[in-house]
Amino acid sequence: MSLIVMKFGGSSVGNAERMKRVANRIVERKLEGHGCVIVVSAMGDTTDDLIDLSKQLCPGTPPAREMDMLLTTGEQVSVALLAMTIHSLGHEAVSFTGWQAGMYTEALHGKARITDIRPDRIRHAIAAGKIVIVAGFQGMTEEGEITTLGRGGSDTTAVALAAAIEADVCEIFTDVDGIYSTDPRIVKCARKLNEISYDEMLELANLGAAVLHPRAVEYAKNYNVRLVVRSSFNHNEGTNVKEEAAMEQGIVVRGIAYDKNVARISILGVEEKPGQLAKVFTALANAQIDVDIIVQSGVQNGLADFSCTVSLSDQEKALQVIEGIRPEVGFRQVTSETNLVKVSIVGAGMVSTPGVAAKMFEVISELGISILLVSTSEIKTSCVIENGRLNEVIAALHSAYGLDTDQTVFVGGPSERR
Amino acid sequence: MSLIVMKFGGSSVGNAERMKRVANRIVERKLEGHGCVIVVSAMGDTTDDLIDLSKQLCPGTPPAREMDMLLTTGEQVSVALLAMTIHSLGHEAVSFTGWQAGMYTEALHGKARITDIRPDRIRHAIAAGKIVIVAGFQGMTEEGEITTLGRGGSDTTAVALAAAIEADVCEIFTDVDGIYSTDPRIVKCARKLNEISYDEMLELANLGAAVLHPRAVEYAKNYNVRLVVRSSFNHNEGTNVKEEAAMEQGIVVRGIAYDKNVARISILGVEEKPGQLAKVFTALANAQIDVDIIVQSGVQNGLADFSCTVSLSDQEKALQVIEGIRPEVGFRQVTSETNLVKVSIVGAGMVSTPGVAAKMFEVISELGISILLVSTSEIKTSCVIENGRLNEVIAALHSAYGLDTDQTVFVGGPSERR
Numbered sequence: 040m041s042l043i044v045m046k047f048g049g050s051s052v053g054n055a056e057r058m059k060r061v062a063n064r065i066v067e068r069k070l071e072g073h074g075c076v077i078v079v080s081a082m083g084d085t086t087d088d089l090i091d092l093s094k095q096l097c098p099g100t101p102p103a104r105e106m107d108m109l110l111t112t113g114e115q116v117s118v119a120l121l122a123m124t125i126h127s128l129g130h131e132a133v134s135f136t137g138w139q140a141g142m143y144t145e146a147l148h149g150k151a152r153i154t155d156i157r158p159d160r161i162r163h164a165i166a167a168g169k170i171v172i173v174a175g176f177q178g179m180t181e182e183g184e185i186t187t188l189g190r191g192g193s194d195t196t197a198v199a200l201a202a203a204i205e206a207d208v209c210e211i212f213t214d215v216d217g218i219y220s221t222d223p224r225i226v227k228c229a230r231k232l233n234e235i236s237y238d239e240m241l242e243l244a245n246l247g248a249a250v251l252h253p254r255a256v257e258y259a260k261n262y263n264v265r266l267v268v269r270s271s272f273n274h275n276e277g278t279n280v281k282e283e284a285a286m287e288q289g290i291v292v293r294g295i296a297y298d299k300n301v302a303r304i305s306i307l308g309v310e311e312k313p314g315q316l317a318k319v320f321t322a323l324a325n326a327q328i329d330v331d332i333i334v335q336s337g338v339q340n341g342l343a344d345f346s347c348t349v350s351l352s353d354q355e356k357a358l359q360v361i362e363g364i365r366p367e368v369g370f371r372q373v374t375s376e377t378n379l380v381k382v383s384i385v386g387a388g389m390v391s392t393p394g395v396a397a398k399m400f401e402v403i404s405e406l407g408i409s410i411l412l413v414s415t416s417e418i419k420t421s422c423v424i425e426n427g428r429l430n431e432v433i434a435a436l437h438s439a440y441g442l443d444t445d446q447t448v449f450v451g452g453p454s455e456r457r
Numbered sequence: 458m459s460l461i462v463m464k465f466g467g468s469s470v471g472n473a474e475r476m477k478r479v480a481n482r483i484v485e486r487k488l489e490g491h492g493c494v495i496v497v498s499a500m501g502d503t504t505d506d507l508i509d510l511s512k513q514l515c516p517g518t519p520p521a522r523e524m525d526m527l528l529t530t531g532e533q534v535s536v537a538l539l540a541m542t543i544h545s546l547g548h549e550a551v552s553f554t555g556w557q558a559g560m561y562t563e564a565l566h567g568k569a570r571i572t573d574i575r576p577d578r579i580r581h582a583i584a585a586g587k588i589v590i591v592a593g594f595q596g597m598t599e600e601g602e603i604t605t606l607g608r609g610g611s612d613t614t615a616v617a618l619a620a621a622i623e624a625d626v627c628e629i630f631t632d633v634d635g636i637y638s639t640d641p642r643i644v645k646c647a648r649k650l651n652e653i654s655y656d657e658m659l660e661l662a663n664l665g666a667a668v669l670h671p672r673a674v675e676y677a678k679n680y681n682v683r684l685v686v687r688s689s690f691n692h693n694e695g696t697n698v699k700e701e702a703a704m705e706q707g708i709v710v711r712g713i714a715y716d717k718n719v720a721r722i723s724i725l726g727v728e729e730k731p732g733q734l735a736k737v738f739t740a741l742a743n744a745q746i747d748v749d750i751i752v753q754s755g756v757q758n759g760l761a762d763f764s765c766t767v768s769l770s771d772q773e774k775a776l777q778v779i780e781g782i783r784p785e786v787g788f789r790q791v792t793s794e795t796n797l798v799k800v801s802i803v804g805a806g807m808v809s810t811p812g813v814a815a816k817m818f819e820v821i822s823e824l825g826i827s828i829l830l831v832s833t834s835e836i837k838t839s840c841v842i843e844n845g846r847l848n849e850v851i852a853a854l855h856s857a858y859g860l861d862t863d864q865t866v867f868v869g870g871p872s873e874r875r
Contacts, residue, residue: 126515126523
């Protein structure tokens, strides 16, 4: 008997009909002889509806502890209903909340990290032949406070449980067929990937791809959990996410991602002396602003220019923070720019293949488009450009790296909430 | 500082506006200097909506364990939202589920009884100056299974908590002003009672009055918890439920109740020999049928007639059970009758005042109405009559026992679900 974890997002159980389809799918697996642990999110819009209700009663910021008490009911409803639905198909199922499943977390409401999993009750239920249904996205502190794991929480629950019970595979069911070489809405010949490494998936997930949450991928990598991303609406094969070593070699660029949630902040005419850069980015970090790409251009007449990118929602705050340290740092001007997009090529083979980044710059230049900022890692190269001709750029890159025909990556399609 | 428990039913928190009113009411009490523990039911129709959802997915009888998982989310939503609402008024509140509040129950899903309360977290929160909000109707077994207390569960949660933390008073907020001498919809001059004894309240609650659940009253009596029943829509005084000894004496009949949920079963021509009655009522008890009044009429030619009353929903089942034991018992015929009502006079003074029951029979006879069955206890007399002229009978009794002018009991008005 193999042991599998199956995770279904909110849209997969969004109404009674879909809930029944999911139940049937689970029973199929059970009848194949597998031990099944299921992780479910809240149904469809439940979470948003609860948030709306809380805003009516508590304008401003409700206490995070109470928000967790409120939102965790969404998954509890899902697990109870799914267990009943399986029961009505003639099979035994038992539902668990996060705390019943032994998901312990730190005491950080709204975005707690898992600290420990004690899956005794899950193990007993499986040994008794039952299908186990666990509420995603939630846990409990050692003091008995109910917590949530934040965005992507149900993916993380599934992967962490799979690691804890040593499951053979963790299947993430979603509303797309798997991971694509790029966004199929932009490039028609985008191809579904059969496999992708954890690191590649991590880069893509961090670059705005929404099918799998980065935390879940990181967890899978750390505990070597075999992941499969597949559709809850059909039986197509999906994409395997696994160790690079276990994969077919020779693919340099696996996929192309983009992220429109980018603003550029430029600080012009900064007096050139040691520690200036540190002051700026310490101030931004203290204000909880995540900075992505950082570039310092050459110095002229003792004055330097810095640029960095932040998410659109942090743009205003970043400008304020930087204005706030003007007396201390001394600069001529700070500006910001939107309507940008960050395009990235991702592939584990890049590090050992010279000229991969150069080709990217060449393709973009040949289209007559300026590259505003560049950043690179071992397995990706990102260019920030103006937003206007994004589709053209992605199509040209997809073709230039041979992805139109080969096996290749992007996570397209609408995302599930958690 | 005194310590008070306040319980609000589902209709009292049925929408955002009502939730805010309840929050204000709680804050008023807090500002008076009291320690406040609040028990809340699920908002308005939440429970019914969840039951509907479960029926769509699991026709037939869903597993009781999963039903408890499902329904307890209703109260969890209420407590979180109420805590947030109080927070938005500038006061500190903390919500607890049943298990967080230390409500331990037996492992009987859907109607568990409380076995133990370990209110450490509640005590700590009160000591820290916080308003404590506890989810009614729910608890946990020693094995960590979520349970519900069944009908009237939130009342029971409130009273049991009040006993456990030695609260000075337990206020039950509802949609009527208190306990009335009889149903104000039937008798215009029905009066709200200032006080009533536990035993009287228990009789009334068992007789179909719906403001307070009998289990809660019994709990209050056993642990001597001072109860006040009052409206959540105004600041009127309400009715005190307390020890008889602490009450004004001299009132013989405190109130008049009625119950239309009555069917009469008659077993005619039973062979007269020892043990016959036992066989019949053992069979009914084994089928989980509650029998109320039991009457055996005189024996003629070695054949006796039995009558008993059961609730309307048990009528068909009772007939089947009795037919089933016909070979064993031997009788001529079993019949049933509906369209009946049980009218009861209740008062702790009845036991020491001769002629109280006789007056009831006289009043009903003078109206030309036949009394079909009679039952009595130390503090009540009940008569089953045909349903047609109920209002007349109640008005006549109300007047005959001096209730039109004196202080007097009935629980009128629409009931709250739990």
